[in-house]
Amino acid sequence: MTRPRRALPRPMPRWSLPATLLVLLGLAAWINEPIPGVTGREARAVAALPVAPAFRAGQRVLLLSPHPDDETLCCAGMLTQARAAGAQVFVTWITAGDGFEFDAALTEWTLHPQGRALRALGERRVGEARAAAVVLGIPLDHQVVLGYPDGGLRFLNGVNFDRPYTSPRTGASATYLREAQTPGAPFTGEALEADLTRVLRRVQPDVILIPAHEDFHPDHHTLTLFAQRVAARLGLQDRLCYWVVHGGLEWPLPKGLHEGLPLVPPPLARDLPWQRVPLSEQDQAVKLRAVNAYGTQTEVLGRFMRAFVRRNELLSPVDVPR
Template sequence: MNDNLIQSSCGTPWSAWQHAAHLARATWTTPRQLCPPGRRLVLIAPHPDDEVLMAGGLLASFRGREDDLVLISATDGEGSHPGSEHWTEHRLRRQRPLESRQALQQLELDLNRLDWRRLNLKDGGLPREEAFLVNHLSQTLQPDDVLVATWRSDGHCDHEAVGRAAAQAASARKAQLVEVPVWAWHWAQPDDPRLPWPRAHRLQLDEASLARKRKALAAHVSQLQADGPRPPVLPANLQDCLLQPFELVFL
């Protein structure tokens, strides 16, 4: 990651976020309200674990509705361990899509019915691919679709590029845009004015969906294990924030 916000932060624990007044005021909604039956959900994930981190609970609610779901994986996540002898780019390019497949199975989604597209773009290079992403999303989207993407100010270059491309395509195709913060939980402070709190909603997850999300995240072994002296890619504080009984979305 080349992103100063992430690198400069030690991580904000969930115990601090619990006292955030803006978060407490965020309106509650449900997966069914966000994307009712008859509407299609299109989710674009920058890296192979982001679909779970962003919206694993929402995706779990699509069990039995896979025909209404399009999942787009922008990269294979091969850049998560720069310089590692164990997790080389070559190994990660095979491993991380396998982890994604296992994670989706833990969400109990029928992969035979799921429209899952792997774009195989370069991890860390999505800012250079924005025009391609806008074009792909514009061709995919139908009016009235719900498009879920990482927040365009999330602090990771790939997350932000996906967010910008999604915003442009959703506007052009008259789809509903849902932006989801991931790394912002790590670098932001409670009630941080850099977050668009007036757009914030909490997507309520039932116990079963949250349990499936936890199992799905556990499938991403490469991101959860220390690599020698290096800590895991996904810090424990970040996992705690993203495994609460809701998902924070900006509408």
């Protein structure tokens, strides 16, 4: 019996490789370079947004940041403006950002980063966060680190609300940072709510800046729920304002530093009633310095992070679409 011959694969058409290269070049240009017609329309759309109310002297402004760097990406310009207006600015980092395994592999020089390397990354990122806060003029006694698990907040809002969660990355089931507000706090939703309650009671904020629920990152939109619950219990729910960092595929575009372009509303939260916060050249320069303070992150995500240094920032007074 003669075995049937296998059909040989058809040769690739001569035009397919050049066509593929053209598509890849087009995608690279779309991601990294402004397209004049598109950016012109976007600039007009952003210019039509209402300007957010200015911060005032004597106000107490609190930003809750899921990870070190979120406070800078979303709000460095407005925090700088708040301080210049005479407001007091406070920032609280919920996690140490210790779950970024690829980053730990680079910064800790280990092929398979595990508990010790990821904890070391968390400590480095907290140090960078404090350095960025200094750039923004936020005093040390206005900075708080909680140290809950990066990538694990959604579990604290569910099955681990009253039972400690163990991070698969760091191996920790309680806060390991010595500088945490509550060293040794168990990784539970109850403990996180208690820590947030302590922060809000101490600061007594007039404005609370938190992620919008539309933010794609699970830690971000889970923090939204925790913050809303705690604020409501304390009668502070009307002081919440919302921002987004993870707003959709490749947002914001183009990648890289484009200070002359506007920051457009994120696709995943396009229907929120956005207000714009115009940034001066000085505001942008301060924001860029704060971004660059995150050496562990800019080494990996530099073009994404610098894409937030634009002519404006965005803030929504509510977390409900129009």
